[in-house]
Amino acid sequence: MDEKRRGMAAIFMVLFLLSLSLHIQFPIFTPYAVALGATSFFVSIMMSVSSFANMCGNLIAGPLIDTFGKKKFIVIPLFLSGFLMMGHGIASNPDSLLVLRLFNGLVLAFMTPACFALLSGYAKNSHQQGKNMAFNGLLMTIAHIVSPLIGGYLVEILNYRGAYFIIGASILVTAIIALLYIKEFEPIIVYKKEKAGGGLKLDQQLLMIYFVGFSLMYAQGTLGYELPFLVVEEGLSTSEAGKLFSYMGVGTLLVVCMTWINRISALIRTMVGMLILGVCFYQMVVPFVPLELSQMLFVVGIGLGVLFPAITTLITEKIDKSKHGTAFGILSAVFSLGIITSSLTAGAIREVISPYFIAFVVIALSIMVIGWQRISYNRKPVLQNR
Numbered sequence: 001m002d003e004k005r006r007g008m009a010a011i012f013m014v015l016f017l018l019s020l021s022l023h024i025q026f027p028i029f030t031p032y033a034v035a036l037g038a039t040s041f042f043v044s045i046m047m048s049v050s051s052f053a054n055m056c057g058n059l060i061a062g063p064l065i066d067t068f069g070k071k072k073f074i075v076i077p078l079f080l081s082g083f084l085m086m087g088h089g090i091a092s093n094p095d096s097l098l099v100l101r102l103f104n105g106l107v108l109a110f111m112t113p114a115c116f117a118l119l120s121g122y123a124k125n126s127h128q129q130g131k132n133m134a135f136n137g138l139l140m141t142i143a144h145i146v147s148p149l150i151g152g153y154l155v156e157i158l159n160y161r162g163a164y165f166i167i168g169a170s171i172l173v174t175a176i177i178a179l180l181y182i183k184e185f186e187p188i189i190v191y192k193k194e195k196a197g198g199g200l201k202l203d204q205q206l207l208m209i210y211f212v213g214f215s216l217m218y219a220q221g222t223l224g225y226e227l228p229f230l231v232v233e234e235g236l237s238t239s240e241a242g243k244l245f246s247y248m249g250v251g252t253l254l255v256v257c258m259t260w261i262n263r264i265s266a267l268i269r270t271m272v273g274m275l276i277l278g279v280c281f282y283q284m285v286v287p288f289v290p291l292e293l294s295q296m297l298f299v300v301g302i303g304l305g306v307l308f309p310a311i312t313t314l315i316t317e318k319i320d321k322s323k324h325g326t327a328f329g330i331l332s333a334v335f336s337l338g339i340i341t342s343s344l345t346a347g348a349i350r351e352v353i354s355p356y357f358i359a360f361v362v363i364a365l366s367i368m369v370i371g372w373q374r375i376s377y378n379r380k381p382v383l384q385n386r
Contacts, residue, residue, distance in 0.1 A: 048339070065326075086169070216304075217338025248298070251298040254301075254302060269306050273303045
């Protein structure tokens with residue numbers, strides 16, 4: 001049992017360190033790409049290409065993870081990603097940066113669903129699953145708060161190239177920790193077994209979950225694309241841009257610390273989280289409350305803190321553990337699709353219409369889909385009695 005606890009602690013540590021390392025680049029990638037000569041639309045292409053590679057890899061990774069195990073799909077991508085991130089530091093033009101992001105997105109596509117599938121194997125029931133996902137959300141939130149600040153100050157101390165060498169080295173350290181300490185356990189207790197036969201069945205409820213995941217990442221991708229341009233267009237420092245991203249993390253941290261929220265139906269939490277995001281993006285298009293951008297991002301963070309654990313819990317409640325690799329692979333691919341679509345859309349239309357308006361429309365559609373599912377099945381909770 002102690003060995004199992006150590007294994008779970010190791011996977012939490014790996015997820016935290018990787019999230020910390022990757023999010024350090026959030027406030028610095030766009031200014032770095034522009035400094036190398038990239039236009040705003042080419043920046044959107046670079047972000048989308050990485051997410052597209054990630055999406056394709058996710059779809060391939062899921063069945064392979066279920067078949068061949070999870071640890072190897074965590075350790076090998078981490079080592080490759082560390083070297084690729086160091087390569088960012090020696091990029092000489094936007095084209096080479098594009099290639100590096102393409103391959104980095106591809107290799108990391110195998111790691112994320114493997115981590116979530118491995119983590120899900122440590123839970124014996126839905127309640128433990130919710131606690132694990134909530135604790136992971138807490139760690140990710142802390143990483144999201146401190147990493148943009150670290151990234152902003154790293155650039156001021158070491159410049160862009162030095163910052164990327166530090167990011168790559170950090171990921172390599174994470175890979176070594178994963179290699180030495182992650183243990184793979186098969187789930188001991190499974191309360192419900194699906195009938196044998198075939199792969200994952202995409203029924204209406206599961207499609208609803210994936211559409212909500214797409215909407216969530218579309219909204220976050222819009223922010224991830226638009227906020228760094230404040231550095232370029234308004235002459236902000238990278239440390240100031242990092243603080244903007246951190247406000248979202250503080251809001252998320254506030255929510256994930258409220259562990260009692262996990263007792264509420266995951267479907268209800270999903271609806272509430274999407275409503276919060278919808279109001280925030282409407283405020284960004286048509287301000288109706290006197291809020292500063294930092295305050296608005298704090299509220300956005302609250303919505304994200306409600307949503308991420310809820311969506312992953314919905315997945316684990318609906319899908320048998322033997323198919324978690326495939327389920328999380330598809331979810332990761334849907335997340336990537338949201339980033340791709342939002343980045344390309346924002347880059348193409350930002351001179352004509354606010355990308356925040358399009359994000360609001362997508363969120364509104366997802367709220368309608370959740371409401372339709374709720375009315376159609378007319379039971380509470382909808383997905384927890386599988």
